[in-house]
Each structure stands twice: as structure tokens, then as C-alpha cells.
Amino acid sequence: MTTAFAASAREAGDPQLTPPRRGGRRRGWTPYLLLVPGLLWLTLFFIVPLVQLGSASLQSQWPGAPGYYYRDVNVGNYVDALSSYGVHFLRSLAYAGLATVLCFVIAFPLAYAMAFKAGRWRNVMLILVVAPFFTSFILRTIAWRQILADDAPLARTLNALHLLPGGHITETWVAVVAGLTYNFLPFMVLPIYTSLERADPRLLEAGRDLYADRLTTLRTVTIPLAAPGILAGTLLTFIPAAGDYVNAELLGSDTSTKMVGNVINSQFFTVLGGYPTAAALSISLMILILVLVLGYVRRFGTEEVL
Amino acid sequence: MATNTREAHGDLVLENVTKEFADFTAVDDLSLVVPRGSFFALLGPSGCGKTTTLRMVAGLEQPTGGRVLIGETDITGTRPHERPVNTVFQSYALFPHLTVRENVAFGPKRRKAADAMRLADDALELVQLSHLAARKPGQLSGGQQQRVALARAVVNQPEVLLLDEPLGALDLKLRRQMQVELKRIQSEVGLTFIHVTHDQEEAMTMADTVAVMNRGRIEQMGPPERLYDLPQTAFVANFVGQSNLGVGRIHGTDGDFIVAEVSDTKVRIPKQRSEIHDGQVMFGVRPEKVRIHESQPVGTGNDVRAVVTDVSFTGVATQYLVTVPSGANWTVYEQNLDVEPISLRPGDDVWLSWDPTHAFGVPVDEDGRKAALAEDGA
Numbered sequence: 001m002t003t004a005f006a007a008s009a010r011e012a013g014d015p016q017l018t019p020p021r022r023g024g025r026r027r028g029w030t031p032y033l034l035l036v037p038g039l040l041w042l043t044l045f046f047i048v049p050l051v052q053l054g055s056a057s058l059q060s061q062w063p064g065a066p067g068y069y070y071r072d073v074n075v076g077n078y079v080d081a082l083s084s085y086g087v088h089f090l091r092s093l094a095y096a097g098l099a100t101v102l103c104f105v106i107a108f109p110l111a112y113a114m115a116f117k118a119g120r121w122r123n124v125m126l127i128l129v130v131a132p133f134f135t136s137f138i139l140r141t142i143a144w145r146q147i148l149a150d151d152a153p154l155a156r157t158l159n160a161l162h163l164l165p166g167g168h169i170t171e172t173w174v175a176v177v178a179g180l181t182y183n184f185l186p187f188m189v190l191p192i193y194t195s196l197e198r199a200d201p202r203l204l205e206a207g208r209d210l211y212a213d214r215l216t217t218l219r220t221v222t223i224p225l226a227a228p229g230i231l232a233g234t235l236l237t238f239i240p241a242a243g244d245y246v247n248a249e250l251l252g253s254d255t256s257t258k259m260v261g262n263v264i265n266s267q268f269f270t271v272l273g274g275y276p277t278a279a280a281l282s283i284s285l286m287i288l289i290l291v292l293v294l295g296y297v298r299r300f301g302t303e304e305v306l
Numbered sequence: 307m308a309t310n311t312r313e314a315h316g317d318l319v320l321e322n323v324t325k326e327f328a329d330f331t332a333v334d335d336l337s338l339v340v341p342r343g344s345f346f347a348l349l350g351p352s353g354c355g356k357t358t359t360l361r362m363v364a365g366l367e368q369p370t371g372g373r374v375l376i377g378e379t380d381i382t383g384t385r386p387h388e389r390p391v392n393t394v395f396q397s398y399a400l401f402p403h404l405t406v407r408e409n410v411a412f413g414p415k416r417r418k419a420a421d422a423m424r425l426a427d428d429a430l431e432l433v434q435l436s437h438l439a440a441r442k443p444g445q446l447s448g449g450q451q452q453r454v455a456l457a458r459a460v461v462n463q464p465e466v467l468l469l470d471e472p473l474g475a476l477d478l479k480l481r482r483q484m485q486v487e488l489k490r491i492q493s494e495v496g497l498t499f500i501h502v503t504h505d506q507e508e509a510m511t512m513a514d515t516v517a518v519m520n521r522g523r524i525e526q527m528g529p530p531e532r533l534y535d536l537p538q539t540a541f542v543a544n545f546v547g548q549s550n551l552g553v554g555r556i557h558g559t560d561g562d563f564i565v566a567e568v569s570d571t572k573v574r575i576p577k578q579r580s581e582i583h584d585g586q587v588m589f590g591v592r593p594e595k596v597r598i599h600e601s602q603p604v605g606t607g608n609d610v611r612a613v614v615t616d617v618s619f620t621g622v623a624t625q626y627l628v629t630v631p632s633g634a635n636w637t638v639y640e641q642n643l644d645v646e647p648i649s650l651r652p653g654d655d656v657w658l659s660w661d662p663t664h665a666f667g668v669p670v671d672e673d674g675r676k677a678a679l680a681e682d683g684a
Binding site (some may be wrong): 042052200202205206207208209210211212213216220221224227 | 366417
């Protein structure tokens with residue numbers, strides 16, 4: 001903008017420069033014009049609903065008329081929500097955190113193998129990582145229910161070996177975390193793979209040449225080189241996992257493994273008069289994740305990402 | 307094991323080292339000794355096995371046969387971090403996430419040196435980059451990165467320092483500067499430098515000893531002057547400087563000379579300067595040893611008629627391309643010393659002469675024939 005104005009001011013003083021003026025002006029506006037569709041979309045489907053959600057979270061219920069609300073600044077909704085469902089928040093963070101760590105533990109060696117060792121199998125491995133996306137998220141999670149079911153081979157074998165304390169895999173936190181890990185794994189693999197694939201293999205050789213054994217090279221060279229990908233992968237895994245409710249719904253129990261997402265879901269759709277609570281929970285979750293992510297990025301962030 | 311091999315010291319010895327990959331032999335039964343503290347160059351065209359040799363010394367590749375020793379210590383099979391060897395990589399391979407100082411301190415830190423940072427600062431001073439210590443490698447120019455890479459290797463005081471085409475990415479002027487600089491640093495630190503390059507001028511300016519490699523073998527090894535003055539194979543004659551070659555048959559001797567006939571012209575080669583003493587021989591003489599005359603010279607011993615095909619004036623010298631009776635194209639350098647230069651044009655008939663003590667004889671092999679043929683085509 002500034003340059004466009006400066007340019008036209010200069011041109012006004014110099015008649016010889018008049019012809020390129022229109023071109024210069026058009027160039028000045030083009031980026032903003034290109035932004036319009038995106039901004040419209042964002043305004044309609046993100047900013048407006050967000051404001052609405054914020055205002056819903058502060059509404060009060062008409063006395064004696066369940067399901068009807070009036071505009072208010074009722075902070076009590078937040079107090080209620082957080083005091084009644086604090087445990088669900090903690091559970092969400094714990095499950096999402098555990099799933100993120102598991103995803104990293106599985107994804108890093110996989111991405112490393114794909115980037116440095118796979119050779120001509122690299123593309124096959126990439127396709128295998130992405131292939132699950134060809135089936136719906138819900139279907140895949142339902143499939144996990146079958147895999148983990150009590151009469152399926154896995155649970156049977158574990159039961160026969162007396163390795164399954166409660167007798168079930170489904171209806172436990174293990175199933176929920178496993179589902180989250182499975183569903184978000186590609187979001188961890190792909191960014192890490194991308195940053196490892198970009199790294200010059202000679203850097204790893206240089207590490208070994210400079211007296212670092214394999215493990216030290218991994219710690220001091222490989223992982224720092226993959227840092228942007230690790231950061232992106234953990235965010236792409238943790239954020240949606242913390243707000244997820246499908247895995248807890250389909251693989252978890254009705255009582256002991258509910259996450260915030262499940263509470264919001266039922267407050268919105270099944271509990272009469274639950275709207276303000278659901279909205280307050282949503283906003284709280286958003287703020288909580290935002291604060292955690294900002295802290296995380298400030299601590300581990302590299303200039304390449306943010 | 308690790309500390310033992312890491313403290314090895316002495317000459318670098320390669321004993322019958324062979325490296326076979328799935329479908330070809332990169333290094334073929336190579337043996338050599340690099341004396342401690344010398345500046346050694348491995349010179350050869352790309353694909354000759356010089357980089358593979360270097361990587362085997364570094365431990366980044368393992369030989370499929372033979373042994374690598376430093377002094378009395380066998381380091382074959384040890385890992386790169388267990389060897390007192392450091393590499394300056396072709397692409398520098400500086401760690402982008404570390405500052406210049408941290409890059410240089412990387413090695414000392416891994417070896418648990420208490421004063422890693424001070425060592426790094428000293429090394430940066432040696433390459434005159436102290437003022438850039440806090441920068442990231444991405445913020446440096448190619449020449450500066452090159453020096454950081456050098457400092458990062460030198461700081462460890464390795465027994466052997468390997469340089470893999472270290473100047474390849476630099477422009478000509480910077481390359482000349484770095485050649486002088488590398489030489490200075492080598493004599494200052496007194497480490498064994500092994501320099502891999504395909505640039506014969508670079509190898510000759512810097513190294514005490516040059517080994518010319520071709521197809522996984524060493525063709526000839528020696529001080530640069532000797533390699534240039536008396537090549538032992540046609541490949542060396544052409545790869546180290548230029549040579550005017552001709553295939554001939556030996557007829558007899560004349561005092562200290564062998565007499566050979568090349569395309570009906572009798573040429574003489576000093577006995578001690580020929581690898582071959584009967585049968586077919588490849589005769590050679592360096593372009594600057596050949597004089598060009600407008601009429602037949604008297605009493606020079608070796609002379610041959612030729613036709614000028616090209617004249618290029620380069621300032622200090624004039625380069626003539628001439629066709630000799632065998633059909634080969636020869637090159638002649640004439641220093642522009644005379645006030646009145648010879649004025650020759652393409653198509654002129656000339657006589658060439660040379661002092662026969664400068665001639666050399668090498669075996670006739672495929673490389674030589676090819677080289678002679680290539681000159682025909684030129």
C-alpha cells in the first residue's frame with residue numbers, strides 16, 4: 001500500500017512516468033484482490049461462528065423455560081463448565097499428549113528409514129503412509145473397534161496369556177490412545193519425513209567424521225535438522241487429538257474415558273439447556289490449546305516454522 | 307578400541323586396498339604411503355576412485371579388501387568417529403543449525419575437550435574468521451564457508467586431514483587465494499593433508515607429492531615437477547599438463563639415446579627417460595619444449611615438418627596448433643620474448659624442433675591411442 005501511494009505521488013510530479021502508472025497501481029492492489037475469497041471464507045465460516053460461540057458461552061437461560069436463552073455476560077457458565085468437567089480437560093490433554101509422544105516414537109524411525117534407507121521403496125512407503133486417507137476416518141476407527149474387540153484374536157490371545165488385567169481392550173484408555181495414535185500418525189510422519197529428506201546426508205557423515213557416534217549424531221545433528229518437521233508434526237497431532245471425540249466415542253467407555261470433545265458433543269446435542277456450557281467448554285479448550293502451543297513454540301520453535 | 311585407534315599416529319599407509327561395488331571396482335589393489343606431515347594430492351578424472359579412496363581413509367566406506375593403517379595401527383573396519391581423521395567435505399557440510407563457532411567446536415566437544423570453545427576460537431583465528439564466529443553458516447559466502455569447514459577439521463589436530471575437492475565451488479580468483487592459504491595453513495599446523503582434486507594445476511601448486519589416479523589405480527606418483535617432466539604413462543602425459551604424442555617403433559640406439567621412427571621421422575629419446583626399450587613406444591614432448599621455425603633449423607637433432615592450423619595469442623605466449631606428418635595435432639607454446647614476433651598464419655608450412663633430452667617415451671596403451679586419436683580429431 002505505502003509503496004503504491006509513494007509511487008503514484010512520484011509519478012504525479014513527473015509527467016514522463018505517467019504511462020506505467022496504471023500498471024503500478026494494479027500491481028499494488030492485486031495481492032489484496034487475491035486475498036478476498038479467502039478472507040470472505042474465513043469471515044463467514046470462522047470469525048462469525050467464533051463470535052457467535054463466544055456470545056453463546058456467556059448467555060443465560062430463561063428461568064422456567066429450558067432451552068431458551070437471553071444475551072448476558074454470565075461468567076458462571078465458565079465456572080460451571082470448568083468445575084464440572086475439569087477432569088475431562090486433563091484427560092484430553094493426557095490422551096493427546098500420550099498419543100503425540102507415541103506418534104513421534106513410531107514416526108521418527110519410519111520417516112528416517114524413508115528418507116535415508118528406503119531407496120526405491122521410498123515411494124511405496126509414502127503411499128502406504130497416506131493410503132488410510134482413502135477410507136473415512138470414522139470407518140477406520142470402527143474397524144479398530146473390531147480389531148480390539150473382546151472376541152477378536154488380539155484380545156483373546158492376551159486374555160489367554162493373562163496379560164489383560166481388565167479383560168477388555170475396548171472401553172479402556174488404551175484403546176482411545178491407540179486410536180488417536182493410529183489416526184494422527186500420518187500427520188507426524190509426513191512433516192518429519194519432509195525435513196529429513198531435505199537434510200544433506202553429508203551433514204550426518206560430517207557428524208560421524210567429527211567424533212560423534214551414531215547415537216550422538218542422531219541427537220546433535222539429525223534431530224536438530226528435523227526440528228521444523230518435528231515441531232509441525234507434534235502440533236498437527238496434538239491440537240486435533242486434544243479436541244477429538246470420535247476415538248473416545250467409538251473405542252472408549254461411556255464413563256471413564258470421556259474427553260472434552262465428548263462432553264461438548266453431548267452438551268450441544270443431547271442435554272437440554274447445555275448450549276452455554278458447551279460453548280464455554282469450546283472456548284476454554286481453544287484458549288487452553290492456544291496457550292500450550294504458544295509456550296511450546298516459544299520454547300522449541302525455530303525460525304523456519306513460525 | 308575407540309581411544310586406541312583415535313590416538314594412532316604416523317604415516318598413512320594403504321595396503322592393497324580394494325573397493326568393489328555391485329557392478330564395478332572403484333579402487334583396485336591400491337597401495338601407497340603418505341608420510342606424516344606432508345601435503346599429498348590424489349589427482350584424477352571424475353570416477354577414477356579418488357573420492358572413494360578418501361572415504362575409505364575417513365571410514366565412511368569400508369574397503370572390500372586390503373588394510374588402512376596409521377603408523378602401526380590398523381584402522382580398517384573402525385568407524386569414522388574412532389579415527390584420528392577429519393574431512394573437509396566438497397559441499398562443506400556445515401551444520402546449518404549451529405553457529406560458526408559451534409560448528410568448529412563440534413569435534414572438540416565430542417572428544418570432551420574442556421576448552422572446546424577456546425580451541426574453536428583459535429582455529430577461527432587461523433582461518434581469519436574470528437569476526438564471523440556468531441553467524442550461522444547460511445549467512446556466509448562460499449569462500450568463508452570453505453574456511454569454516456577447514457577450521458572445523460583443523461581444530462581437532464587430526465593425524466590425517468582429508469580435503470575432498472575443497473575449492474571446487476569457488477571462483478577462479480578465490481580459488482587461487484585459497485590455494486595459497488591452504489598451503490600456509492598446512493605448513494603452520496604441520497598436519498598430513500590429503501587433497502583430492504581433478505584440477506592438475508591445483509594439485510601441482512599445493513602438493514609435495516601427487517598421485518595420479520585412473521580407473522581405481524595409481525598411474526604414477528611423485529613430486530609435481532617430476533610428474534610433469536617425466537610422465538610414465540600416456541594417461542599422465544595428457545592429464546598432467548599437455549603432451550605432444552606420437553606412436554613409433556624403436557629402431558636402435560645412438561649413444562645415450564633410443565632412436566624410434568614415428569611416421570617416417572626419426573626421433574631420439576634419452577634412454578633413462580623411456581619406459582620402453584624395444585618394440586612400440588609412445589614418443590612425447592611437452593608443448594613449451596618445442597620450437598617453431600619458418601625454415602629448417604640446423605643441427606637441432608630432432609626436427610619435423612608441420613602445417614599451422616591455428617594461432618592464438620595469449621599475451622606472454624603464443625599458442626600454435628600444428629598438424630605433424632602422422633596426422634596428429636600438436637601444440638606449441640612460444641614465449642613472446644622477441645621484439646619482432648614470428649608472424650605465422652594458419653596454412654603456413656613450418657619446422658618444429660626440440661632438444662631431444664626433453665623427449666620421453668611411455669608404453670603404448672589404449673589411453674594413449676585414444677589421446678592421440680582425440681588430438682587427431684581436434
